[in-house]
Amino acid sequence: MENKKMKKVYVAGHRGLVGSATMRALEALGSYEIITRTHDELDLFDRSETRKFFMSRRPDYVVMCAAKVGGILANASSPVDFLHNNLAIQLSVFDAAYASGVERMIFLGSSCIYPRDCPQPIREEYLLTGPLEATNRPYALAKIAGVESCWSFNRQYQTRYLALMPTNLYGPGDNYHPENSHVLPALIRRFHQAKINGDTSVEIWGSGKPRREFMYSSDVGDAIAFLLGLPDSDFDALTAPDTAPLINVGVGEDVTIREVAELVKAAVCWEGNLVFDTTKPDGTPRKLLDVTRLRNLGWKAKTSLGAGLQATYEDFLRLHGA
Numbered sequence: 348m349e350n351k352k353m354k355k356v357y358v359a360g361h362r363g364l365v366g367s368a369t370m371r372a373l374e375a376l377g378s379y380e381i382i383t384r385t386h387d388e389l390d391l392f393d394r395s396e397t398r399k400f401f402m403s404r405r406p407d408y409v410v411m412c413a414a415k416v417g418g419i420l421a422n423a424s425s426p427v428d429f430l431h432n433n434l435a436i437q438l439s440v441f442d443a444a445y446a447s448g449v450e451r452m453i454f455l456g457s458s459c460i461y462p463r464d465c466p467q468p469i470r471e472e473y474l475l476t477g478p479l480e481a482t483n484r485p486y487a488l489a490k491i492a493g494v495e496s497c498w499s500f501n502r503q504y505q506t507r508y509l510a511l512m513p514t515n516l517y518g519p520g521d522n523y524h525p526e527n528s529h530v531l532p533a534l535i536r537r538f539h540q541a542k543i544n545g546d547t548s549v550e551i552w553g554s555g556k557p558r559r560e561f562m563y564s565s566d567v568g569d570a571i572a573f574l575l576g577l578p579d580s581d582f583d584a585l586t587a588p589d590t591a592p593l594i595n596v597g598v599g600e601d602v603t604i605r606e607v608a609e610l611v612k613a614a615v616c617w618e619g620n621l622v623f624d625t626t627k628p629d630g631t632p633r634k635l636l637d638v639t640r641l642r643n644l645g646w647k648a649k650t651s652l653g654a655g656l657q658a659t660y661e662d663f664l665r666l667h668g669a
């Protein structure tokens with residue numbers, strides 16, 4: 348029987364929300380040799396060190412989960428960091444991946460790269476058809492540059508780089524910072540604190556009317572493992588030089604922020620009133636992804652919002668105490 352060499356996968360940002368979910372999914376498969384570096388061990392801003400690492404370890408595949416990431420307020424208050432940090436990391440990794448002959452790369456974009464007011468659900472071809480949402484324009488532009496890098500390398504050098512556009516994500520090990528995090532971890536923390544303190548009301552940013560599509564991080568990890576492991580014919584078709592190499596990753600349904608706040612309130616078992624602070628930004632009114640392309644390849648998310656929230660709250664309790 349043929350003894351096939353295990354593919355060596357470098358998961359960049361393996362301790363983050365998506366990176367840790369990717370690690371779980373790839374480790375469960377048992378068919379890859381996984382290599383990692385913490386931020387302290389390898390700062391991906393450093394192009395020369397990044398190139399040295401790639402040339403010495405020679406990964407076959409790369410999953411690019413390292414990025415500057417944050418919620419609506421973090422994006423609005425540190426636009427330079429969201430633009431420049433992401434561009435810097437991307438320049439280092441694309442350069443090193445090409446120089447060292449990486450066979451397949453999965454780059455992580457985000458659903459916020461699509462135009463603010465584009466038709467719903469959002470199809471991949473709506474990219475660059477209209478103005479972006481102001482609260483995350485710098486981050487979105489950096490990520491659009493990442494998609495364009497994938498496509499440009501595929502066109503100029505016949506590489507196989509694929510950009511995934513995940514929807515809003517949440518799950519174990521998320522960032523629970525009160526101001527800088529995304530809505531779900533922020534609300535888990537705030538409702539939990541209200542329960543401990545015996546508070547009778549909790550503040551929710553914005554009007555509660557924006558709609559968001561939420562995906563549990565283990566599902567995005569599974570989607571990454573699924574796409575990374577596609578047969579050559581399918582992966583080549585997704586990354587062919589004449590094709591925009593991007594694919595949406597979502598669950599196909601969304602809820603309002605008011606509805607998700609009610610779900611978190613129930614998961615935390617807290618009784619009280621929601622108070623909407625309309626001095627805070629709403630951001631994009633809606634960004635529901637069309638996931639037909641991914642479903643046609645044979646992948647679908649498994650975790651319901653209710654089950655994912657319960658598991659995430661249990662993880663929060665483990666990390667931050669009951």
Ligand SMILES: NC(=O)C1=CN([C@@H]2O[C@H](COP(=O)(O)OP(=O)(O)OC[C@H]3O[C@@H](n4cnc5c(N)ncnc54)[C@H](OP(=O)(O)O)[C@@H]3O)[C@@H](O)[C@H]2O)C=CC1
Pocket residue numbers: 359360361362363364365366385386387389390391392411412413414415416436455456457458512513514515516517522529
């Ligand atoms: N979270 C979400 O809702 C969504 C995320 N995405 C995308 O998924 C990807 C992963 O996001 P997520 O897991 O949430 O982010 P996290 O912030 O949880 O993880 C990012 C990881 O990148 C590492 N990192 C950041 N800067 C550097 C650097 N200069 N050198 C080395 N490592 C670095 C971080 O390490 P350290 O903490 O030590 O700095 C961390 O481990 C991103 O590209 C993001 O845009 C897309 C859609 C939604």
Ligand SMILES: C[C@H]1O[C@H](OP(=O)(O)OP(=O)(O)OC[C@H]2O[C@@H](n3cnc4c(=O)[nH]c(N)nc43)[C@H](O)[C@@H]2O)[C@@H](O)[C@@H](O)C1=O
Pocket residue numbers: 417418419420422457458459483486487514515516526527528529530531533534550551552553557559604627628629630631
């Ligand atoms: C993943 C995605 O994440 C960001 O975009 P966003 O979807 O707007 O993400 P968010 O989770 O921060 O907010 C979603 C909604 O929820 C409301 N909201 C209520 N109360 C809280 C709250 O307490 N915290 C936060 N953060 N939001 C709250 C908030 O006002 C908004 O209407 C960008 O980084 C973008 O670049 C990106 O990629």
